[in-house]
Amino acid sequence: MKNLVLYSVEDRIATITINRPEKRNALNPDLVKALTNAFIQAEEDDLAKVVVLNANGGTFSAGADLEYLQQLQYNTFEENVADSNNLKKLFTTIYYLPKVVIAQVEGHAIAGGCGLATICDIVFATPESNFGYTEVKIGFVPAIVSCFLMQKVNETIAKEILLTGKIFHAEQALKYNLINFVTNSSEIHLKVREFALSLCKESSGNSLMITKQLINQTTKPLLEKTLETAIQINARVRESEDFKKGIASFLNKEKINW
Template sequence: MENLVLYQVAERIATITINRPDKRNALNPQLISALTAAFIRAAEDDLVKVVILNANGGSFSAGADLGYLQQLQQNSFEENVADSNRLKKLFTTIYYLPKVVIAQVDGHAIAGGCGLATICDIVFATPESNFGYTEVKIGFVPAIVSCFLKQKVSESVAKEILLTGKTFSAEQALKYNLINFVTNSSEIHQNVREFALSLCNGSSGNSLMVTKQLITQTNNPLLEKCLETAVQINARVRESEDFKKGISSFLNKEKINW
């Protein structure tokens, strides 16, 4: 089976690539675990100073894949807690990683895929890329990522994009402060590389690490409590009738009448 995640190091930059192009890089438990392992590897790699997260194919990540959604319908509460903790571990690994993480979003970042981009320290995206937390449209909630989203955008913006479940352009994401740069598809690889190299060559590795820690560990002292609550909410919502109805309609490509 082809590797779900690719890892390579050059010029003190680790590039972690999501490699499920045939599934639009959709998330499942195996991919989430593989990404977590890749980021831990980068954290422990003395040759690495900066990390780039990108994806193969035309999407950054389309969120949860269909097989994963089907499995969620069968899970017990305990299994859903364990599954939610798996996603929490990936997000906290990236958020607290002792190295700067740059997301290179060339293609759509939807639901969990949008969450993955949100967690990164710096985000580049192409004009054609769309973002969105579409969970409410299928009876789900963007629980875990909401804890991190509120660190980046205002409460009113968080409410707007989480409650409507709308998708929006990279330019709008820039206005929301969700991302940092919009750059053409033909240039994004080079621009991300140059930005990463500028950090590697122009800044102390220890200073980068401590500055990131200063921001992440002092910005929200209640983050861990928020995440614990989000995990429980995640699991509880998966037992609701609305979730079952939403997932069933989504999988069967039927219009959902809320």
């Protein structure tokens, strides 16, 4: 069975690679679990000081897997709460990881894929990369990721992004403060490596860990409470008629008339 996530370490840089290119690296429960385990492995790996998250293929992540979305329609409320908790665990594992996490976004990062990029500490993207939280277009809500997004962008921008579900390019994401650098595709691997190596060579690992903790704890003191609310909202929305209508139309590639 193919590994959904690849893990390697070189020069104190742990690289975690999403390895589902035939599905545009779409998220499903197995991939969410594999990513969570890979980040836990990076946390415990004494050879790793900095972590890079990237993806194989031409898409960073297209969001939720179609089969996964279809299954959500038949989940009980309790099953949807458990599923939302799994996504929360992945996001919080990355967010609280005591090592700096750098996202290398090549291609599109949409919905849950955009969420993955959002929670990383530093984000590099190519000019061709597109971003977007498209959940509202299929009767869903970007509940969990919104808890993190609000600390990266201001409320005006967050409402524009989340309420319209629009797709925007990397330069716009840079203006929104959603990402840090836009780098040509021919150079992004080198630039990410140079940035990661500079952290490894020029900064104390303990200081990096404590500084990241300081930023997280002072900017989001109520994060856990907010996430618990988001999980309940996530589960409730999945029981709505709009969600069922949106998923059915999306799966059948039909235009949705809201």
